[in-house]
Amino acid sequence: KNEVEQSPQNLTAQEGEFITINCSYSVGISALHWLQQHPGGGIVSLFMLSSGKKKHGRLIATINIQEKHSSLHITASHPRDSAVYICAVPFNFGNEKLTFGTGTRLTIIP
Amino acid sequence: NAGVTQTPKFRILKIGQSMTLQCTQDMNHNYMYWYRQDPGMGLKLIYYSVGAGITDKGEVPNGYNVSRSTTEDFPLRLELAAPSQTSVYFCASSHAEGGGYTFGSGTRLTVV
Numbered sequence: 001k002n003e004v005e006q007s008p009q010n011l012t013a014q015e016g017e018f019i020t021i022n023c024s025y026s027v028g029i030s031a032l033h034w035l036q037q038h039p040g041g042g043i044v045s046l047f048m049l050s051s052g053k054k055k056h057g058r059l060i061a062t063i064n065i066q067e068k069h070s071s072l073h074i075t076a077s078h079p080r081d082s083a084v085y086i087c088a089v090p091f092n093f094g095n096e097k098l099t100f101g102t103g104t105r106l107t108i109i110p
Numbered sequence: 111n112a113g114v115t116q117t118p119k120f121r122i123l124k125i126g127q128s129m130t131l132q133c134t135q136d137m138n139h140n141y142m143y144w145y146r147q148d149p150g151m152g153l154k155l156i157y158y159s160v161g162a163g164i165t166d167k168g169e170v171p172n173g174y175n176v177s178r179s180t181t182e183d184f185p186l187r188l189e190l191a192a193p194s195q196t197s198v199y200f201c202a203s204s205h206a207e208g209g210g211y212t213f214g215s216g217t218r219l220t221v222v
Contacts, residue, residue, distance in 0.1 A: 097155060
């Protein structure tokens, strides 16, 4: 089964800072998911990517399939970005049901 | 377009009671999932379904049952509630396995 590790577990930054959250996994995959869990508990899918880079507003996700690593970047961070960011990958290659990391808790201070 | 609707949002059960968590999606997604989220842990897959009439176990199925009689509905049944089932439960759906997920708002269940 794929093992997912996220770092850091907790991150506090000042408004405007550039944020990087990392995700590593152990087994080759076809696609990786980044999710955002709001303070109220709701979960939103941010990205699904299988190679290269995707951008949505101030959020950028990159993946290196060979190194089994992905990063989520937030530019010009804002207090409303405060949330838990979760990385998810398939259980193993060819089995697309997801296994989830424990998440990175991001707090942006005004 | 409501997405994935879960009810109830909160529930307190006594040990041994039973209940059904409801989940409905209006996106015509084939795949539906039930997850539980415990403090400090990643989401764990309880059961999933790839279409009406088809269900299968996930990582942590013990103590739960599901059914999928229609594409839209995927209820989760707890027959004999135990304190270990205290958790937050999320229903999710996707158009295809591995496709982008849509999550319900969650059900916070406490078993006392």
